[in-house]
Amino acid sequence: MQNKIAFITGASRGIGQACAVALAQAGAHCIISARTQMGLMQTDDLIQSVGEKATLLPLDLGSQDACKQIDLIGPSIAAQFKRLDIFIHAAFQYVPLTPVTQITDVAWDKNIQVNLSSPWRLIRTLSPLLSATKNANAFFFQPMASYLPFWSPVTAIHAALGAMIQSWQQEIAQLSSLQIHYLPLSPTNTLLRQSFFPAENKQTLNTPAQTAKEIIAHIIH
Helix, strand or coil: CCCCEEEEECCCCHHHHHHHHHHHHCCCEEEEEECCHHHHHHHHHHHHHCCCCEEEEECCCCCCCHHHHHHHHHHHHHHHHCCCCEEEECCCCCCCCCCHHHCCHHHHHHHHHHHHHHHHHHHHHHHHHHHHCCCCEEEEECCCCCCCCCCHHHHHHHHHHHHHHHHHHHHHCCCCCCEEEEECCCCECCHHHHHHCCCCCHHHCECHHHHHHHHHCCCCC
16 A cells, blocks of 8 residues: 555544554555544544554535535645545435435435535546546445335435446446445444444444455455
């Protein structure tokens, strides 16, 4: 991973944080992004503890300015680093599980903006740089559950996101060495998962570090 540049969203905790630390430990320079400044600083401390430095990019995907901020990310990384080898989109904002007929306008609009529109904007702003970097890798993750009662706010978004990612895969297949991964995740002990499965036995779950190791194993060198 020496001299490689990685951009990780949702890097303030859980799987995003674990991926950032693992990549930094392997020699990559990590650009880490999340809503909370304090969480990013904690991740930065962990990266410094393995002898590396990170670039911090606080970004609330649900804010009014998020669209403009996201659109600038690709050009900013290109100007500073000239390349982007790894993109890991680990950000996902919790959506309350609810019957289809009881989803509120506010919750639905927030869900669309944070969990679908923001990934689309990230793809759009980062794709030119990823495609121009030899053997780059982009990672997205499949939902934690299938089509179940009350899960429509989550699974509907992931169905749309999955369709968009698979279209993107086919569109660039003959044009670039970029590898786009849409991975199922091993059940992992994160705060997000605890929100969806509060009664689950945490002892049976992966640690974030274990899942990060599984993700990074897919990187094409």
